[in-house]
Amino acid sequence: MNIISITDGYNASASLMIDGIVVLALQEERFNEIKNYTGYPFQSVKYCLNYLKKNNLKLDKAGMASNHQNPYDQKVKIYQNFKPNDFREWWRNKIQFNYFVEKKNKKIKMIKNVKRNKKTIEYLKEIRKKYTNKPEYHDFSFLNDKTINKPHLEIELYNRVRIKTFCDQIGFDEKDIEIIDHHTCHAYYAYYSSELNGKDCMISTIDGGGDGYKQSLWTVKKNNFKLLTKNNSCPIARYWKIVCVLLSLKPHEHEYKVMGLAPYSKDKYTDEVFNSMKNLCKIKNYDIEENRIYQKNENVNSMYDFFEKKFSNFRFDAIAGGIQKYTEYLIVKYIKKILRKTKLKNFVGSGGLYMNIKLNKVISEIKDIKNIFISASAGDESLSIGCCYYLNRQEKSYSMKNIYIGYREEKIDLKKISKKLRIKKIKNTNEIVQELIDGKIIGMFNERAEFGARALGNRSILARPDLKDTVRKINEAVKNRDFWMPFAITIIDKFHKKFIFNPKSLKSPHMTMGFNSIEKNLKHIVSGTHPYDQTVRPQILEKTSNEKYYDLILKFYKKTKIPALLNTSLNLHGKPTVNNLQQALYTLMNSKLDSLIINYKYIIKKR
Numbered sequence: 001m002n003i004i005s006i007t008d009g010y011n012a013s014a015s016l017m018i019d020g021i022v023v024l025a026l027q028e029e030r031f032n033e034i035k036n037y038t039g040y041p042f043q044s045v046k047y048c049l050n051y052l053k054k055n056n057l058k059l060d061k062a063g064m065a066s067n068h069q070n071p072y073d074q075k076v077k078i079y080q081n082f083k084p085n086d087f088r089e090w091w092r093n094k095i096q097f098n099y100f101v102e103k104k105n106k107k108i109k110m111i112k113n114v115k116r117n118k119k120t121i122e123y124l125k126e127i128r129k130k131y132t133n134k135p136e137y138h139d140f141s142f143l144n145d146k147t148i149n150k151p152h153l154e155i156e157l158y159n160r161v162r163i164k165t166f167c168d169q170i171g172f173d174e175k176d177i178e179i180i181d182h183h184t185c186h187a188y189y190a191y192y193s194s195e196l197n198g199k200d201c202m203i204s205t206i207d208g209g210g211d212g213y214k215q216s217l218w219t220v221k222k223n224n225f226k227l228l229t230k231n232n233s234c235p236i237a238r239y240w241k242i243v244c245v246l247l248s249l250k251p252h253e254h255e256y257k258v259m260g261l262a263p264y265s266k267d268k269y270t271d272e273v274f275n276s277m278k279n280l281c282k283i284k285n286y287d288i289e290e291n292r293i294y295q296k297n298e299n300v301n302s303m304y305d306f307f308e309k310k311f312s313n314f315r316f317d318a319i320a321g322g323i324q325k326y327t328e329y330l331i332v333k334y335i336k337k338i339l340r341k342t343k344l345k346n347f348v349g350s351g352g353l354y355m356n357i358k359l360n361k362v363i364s365e366i367k368d369i370k371n372i373f374i375s376a377s378a379g380d381e382s383l384s385i386g387c388c389y390y391l392n393r394q395e396k397s398y399s400m401k402n403i404y405i406g407y408r409e410e411k412i413d414l415k416k417i418s419k420k421l422r423i424k425k426i427k428n429t430n431e432i433v434q435e436l437i438d439g440k441i442i443g444m445f446n447e448r449a450e451f452g453a454r455a456l457g458n459r460s461i462l463a464r465p466d467l468k469d470t471v472r473k474i475n476e477a478v479k480n481r482d483f484w485m486p487f488a489i490t491i492i493d494k495f496h497k498k499f500i501f502n503p504k505s506l507k508s509p510h511m512t513m514g515f516n517s518i519e520k521n522l523k524h525i526v527s528g529t530h531p532y533d534q535t536v537r538p539q540i541l542e543k544t545s546n547e548k549y550y551d552l553i554l555k556f557y558k559k560t561k562i563p564a565l566l567n568t569s570l571n572l573h574g575k576p577t578v579n580n581l582q583q584a585l586y587t588l589m590n591s592k593l594d595s596l597i598i599n600y601k602y603i604i605k606k607r
C-alpha cells in the first residue's frame with residue numbers, strides 16, 4: 001500500500017509510505033529556504049510524486065494532518081512575520097479567533113454563529129492589509145469583510161481550499177482524502193516510528209495547540225491503542241511561547257534557545273522564578289490544567305500580562321532557568337502519576353514540548369521508566385509521517401530505522417562549478433580524517449538529506465570535538481550562532497559509554513535526548529557539550545544507520561582515540577539546513593568553511 005500524507009501548517013512537510021515503511025519525508029522549508037515554512041508543501045509533494053513515477057508506483061491513499069488550520073495564521077504567516085512586539089500586542093488585546101469552544105466533556109467543538117468583538121475585527125482587518133504575502137498555492141479571497149464575523153465559515157471555506165489544492169496536485173477525488181486529527185498524528189508518529197513500536201507503551205503528546213487541543217495521552221497494550229485523554233487545558237507549551245516573547249525571542253522557534261540559556265542561571269535565582277510558577281498548573285486525572293485563580297488574583301488581562309507582571313523584574317537567565325525547572329517538575333510529576341495508573345514502563349512522546357532534550361533527560365531518569373524513545377523532530381514537521389502511520393493502521397508498520405529519507409541530488413554535476421572553487425577526487429577517506437585532525441571545519445553533503453531539525457551526518461558541519469576554540473571558530477566561520485548555545489556530537493555507539501552517562505543504555509540516534517557527560521573524558525568532547533553544565537545532546541550512531549559516516553568517525557578514532565565528532569547543521573545563519581548541491585556550494589562560497597565533501601567522493605575548497 002502506497003500512502004502520501006502532508007501537513008500544511010507550521011513547518012509543512014510531505015511523507016511517502018510504501019508497504020508500512022516511510023521511504024520519504026521532506027520539509028518544504030528546505031526547498032523554498034523559508035525556515036519553518038507555514039503553508040502548502042507543494043515542492044515536497046512534487047518530490048514524492050516523482051519518486052512514485054520513477055518507481056512505477058501508484059498512490060493508494062492520501063491524508064492530511066490536522067482537521068483545521070487557522071486561515072489568518074496561514075495568510076499572514078504569523079510565526080514567520082511577527083516580531084516579539086506583534087505577539088505582545090496580539091496577546092494583550094486578547095484577540096480571539098473564536099474557531100473552537102471547549103465543551104464540558106473536554107471535547108472541542110467548532111463554534112457556530114458566534115460573533116467576534118470589535119477589537120478583534122479591527123485587528124484582523126489590519127493584519128490582513130499589512131501582511132500581503134505574495135500569493136502561493138491557496139486562494140485566500142474568502143477572508144473578506146463578508147466573512148470576518150463568521151469564524152465557522154472561514155474554517156469551512158479554508159478546508160475546501162486546502163483539500164482542493166492537495167487533490168489538484170495528486171489527482172485524487174476530494175472524497176478520497178482522509179483528514180486526521182493533529183494529536184492523533186503526533187501520537188502515531190511517536191509510537192510507530194520509534195524503537196518501541198510493537199511494545200506496550202504510554203504515549204504523551206503536548207504542544208502549543210493543534211485542532212483545538214494541547215495535550216493527549218494514550219496507552220498501547222498488546223498493539224491496541226487507547227486514548228485516555230485529550231484536552232485544551234494543558235498550558236505548558238504556551239508558557240514557553242510567552243517566555244520567548246518576554247525575552248524578545250521568536251515563539252514557536254526559539255524555545256530551544258531558552259532551554260540552552262537555562263543552565264547559566266544560578267540555583268538561587270532559578271528557584272525564585274520556579275517558586276512563583278510552582279502552582280500555575282495542577283494535575284487532574286490524566287490532564288494538566290491551569291489554576292486560573294492565580295491569574296485572577298493578579299488582576300491581569302491575559303496570560304502574557306501575568307507573566308510580564310510576575311517575571312519581568314527577573315534577569316533573562318533566571319527566567320529561562322525557572323521555566324525549564326518548572327517544566328521538568330510538572331511533567332515528571334505528571335508522568336510518575338501516569339506510570340502508577342497505567343503500570344507501563346515504556347514511554348514515547350511527541351509534540352513541540354518533547355523537542356526539549358533536557359526534559360527528555362529527566363524523564364529518562366525516572367526510576368520506573370525502563371525505556372524512553374523520542375523520535376526525530378517531535379514538532380509539527382513530523383505530523384505527515386504520523387498521518388501515514390495512521391492511514392496504515394490496519395497493516396503492519398515499521399519503525400524508522402534511519403531517517404535519511406529526504407532530498408537526494410541525483411546527478412552530481414560539477415562541470416559548471418564556480419572558478420573560485422577547486423575540486424579534488426577523494427582516493428581514501430583518510431584524507432577527510434586528516435583535515436579534521438588538522439582542526440579544519442568541513443561541510444558534508446552526502447546522499448539523502450536527513451529528515452527533521454537535526455543534521456545527522458549527511459547535511460552537517462563537522463569538526464574535531466576536543467578543541468575549545470572550535471566553537472568560536474565555527475561561529476565565526478558560518479553560524480553566527482547565539483553565544484550561549486551548545487553544539488552537539490555524533491559518537492559511535494560501542495564507545496559512547498566512556499564519554500556519556502547512559503545507565504539504561506537508551507538509544508539516541510536522532511539527537512533527541514540529553515545526557516550527562518563523564519567528567520574524566522570530558523576534555524575529548526568538550527566543544528560538543530553545553531559550556532556551562534557539560535551535558536551533551538548526542539547522536540549515538542550505529543553502523544547500520546549510516547555506514548560511511550560511521551566508518552569516518554571510526555578512522556578518526558583510530559588516530560585520535562576520540563570516537564566522536566562535533567556535528568552541527570550545514571546552513572548559513574537564519575537559513576534552513578541545506579537541501580541541494582547548489583545550496584551547499586553557496587554555503588561554502590559564503591562562509592569560512594574550509595571545505596565541502598560531496599558523497600565522500602569529492603572535496604571542494606576555495607581557491
Ligand SMILES: [Fe+2]
Nearest residue numbers: 207210351380
Ligand atoms: Fe503540534
